[in-house]
Amino acid sequence: MKHPLPAQPRHIGVLRLSALGDVCNLVPTVRALQRQWPEARITWIIGKGEHSLLSGLSGVEFVVYDKGSGLSGMRALWRELADTRFDVLLHMQQALRASVLSLGLKADVRIGYDKARAKDAQHWFTHRQLTPHPRAHVLESFLDFARLLGVEDLTPRWNLSIPPSAHDEAASLTGESPYLLTSPCANPRLRNFRNWSAEGYAAVIEHAWTQHGFRTVLTGGGSTQEREMGERIQALCQPEAVIDAIGGTSLKGLLALIVRARAVIGPDSGPVHMANALGAPVVGLYATTNPDRAGPYCWRDFVVDRYPDAVRSYLHKDLEEVPWGQRVRHPDAMSLIHAEDVIERLEAVLRHVQDHKEREFPADET
Template sequence: MKHPLPARPAHICVLRLSALGDVCNLVPTVRALQRCWPDARISWIVGRAEHSLLAGLEGVEFVVYDKHSGVAGMRALWRELADTRFDVLLHMQQSIRASLLSLGLKARVRLGYDRERAKDWQTFFTHRRLAPHPRAHVLQSFMDFARALGVEDDRLEWGIPLPDAAIGEAQEFLDGRPALVISPCASPRPRNYRNWTAQGYAAVIDHAWRRHGLTTFLTGGNSDQEREMCRLIRAGVSEAEPVELLGRTSLKGLLALIARARAVIAPDSGPVHMANAMHTPVVGLYATTNPQRAAPWCWREQVVNRYPDAVRHYLHQSPDDIAWGRRVRHEAAMSLITVDDVTERLDALLALGRDGEDDACDPIDGRSLYQESPDA
């Protein structure tokens, strides 16, 4: 075998730059590697925003890369790592940018996705590929890298640290109020179409206050789209004025806020996976993306899933007949989600509390995460 995988790697490189939800889903793989080889060095090449979320992760040496720095940024990172040779590079980012970045890194073997899961010609930049894993969840796909190296203990563990400053930030915003966190918007990218309706969110906010006494905290960035969405939500609320925190929290502060919330509601975006990592009950809203592939893992049975309806209505196909993970790129697809869909899920989650979390996510549970998914 020309490029054998190391039996006991001393220095592992994780190449995953983005995004917030994906890096949250990758942390359990890093933890599994650490359990198997506690003396191994793990260097994680990561984006700037993602690093601010993960900073302080025990046993990980972060190498921060500015995704907008172009060729100059690549060359700077190559110079920084010029004297470093990795036993194995785990190429977990399916993008041409990441593949080009990998060319300047020294590694004895480069492990990437199998042909079906690889994108942007990633297979041309790797020596070895994962075994095929049809219909895998994103979290499972990441864990496949550890399993390919021989890791057997794939229990899920996060332990993303929260500094005192972030905890204080969250406590100041909460001011003792029981909280529902709603992050209404996914990343504002062309033809993303993951956002639900402002009217729907407003009705859920009133319900959460009336039924459960929860104050809603609206979170997100400062984009015009997010500002307009929150303006419409607040205009539609009749009973409970939400607290708007757009652009007012650090990422660690948002993580601390989520950790202390009674529940989180958001579309397929970073906050649902941040909630998952903090073991906070979360209602994910899915119609344009497949929750079997991208739902918050621990709460995947509790998502609002209108994806099959959207596939039939807008793609005129059966979900079984389309490519795994195909998106429904129609601006009206999320309107298939009803207020009752969301409030029923929220009520059920609040009745269960954190004890309702899927057993597969208990870090002391001995079962493999693969035993929890019949589609794996």
């Protein structure tokens, strides 16, 4: 017998710890739940870095979990929520660690992914599973949780919070001059291979500077890989064309930089999804991941998509033959993207913005 779903949930739990891009793609589901049940309490269990990005999200209580804290951290979170019982827990993290964490949470019904989408046997830890949705974008997969609960208005909305201090932080770096923004390095996970070349970025930066007078802000964390990439890019560019902010901003400061940028350029990583959430024009660079599944949702028409070519070149298959979400884990895959491809998409997105004047999804909580 299926566990019944609440018709009018009073307290909704959301379990999604990471990552930055994914939590940005999840926010529209939270907004949809709030529109359907404005009186419902929503508690989101989230990772530390992800919380620093989304803190201040209206109508949401955050419970922060340190993903590196192991069993002691789980026990601490269980104690913190010992007196909390959710009408429904949305188990939206496909990882065994998160499933184990969910066992210490009290909920009348737990919803997880359908068997086709579940990883690490997540469906064993839930009472109800989503209706299958083959070939869904990540954002749509999150909305499927609201859809299962009977939410009617699934229009994507974000309304992220950017405090005045973050705008001050951004303005201190850029002044009033127009700029592009790029975060050239994706998360350095094992066999990720999402990074494009310094030479490619430099060619695009030079084009933006000579043709439009746009400087380019380089952003990212302070890792050795990111700093070295920034140095290589700058060595290939005119000094006045680049503002180096790598390792120099908070996540809220990065949001403030993004919302004022003329366009954002980057690989499949947090900043392109932040840009999408803020309505900032974005050119995604995709070869190792499928943009139909994980591209910047509202700006997929402006992605440089070399994923089908990478599948043929390195997996030796046609696109229709590989599983949805298959990654191309080859170090040369991103070399299929050429500077002229990116410049062409950049020009197209700039024309689009000029034609439409107003962004589709402005950040109205600033």
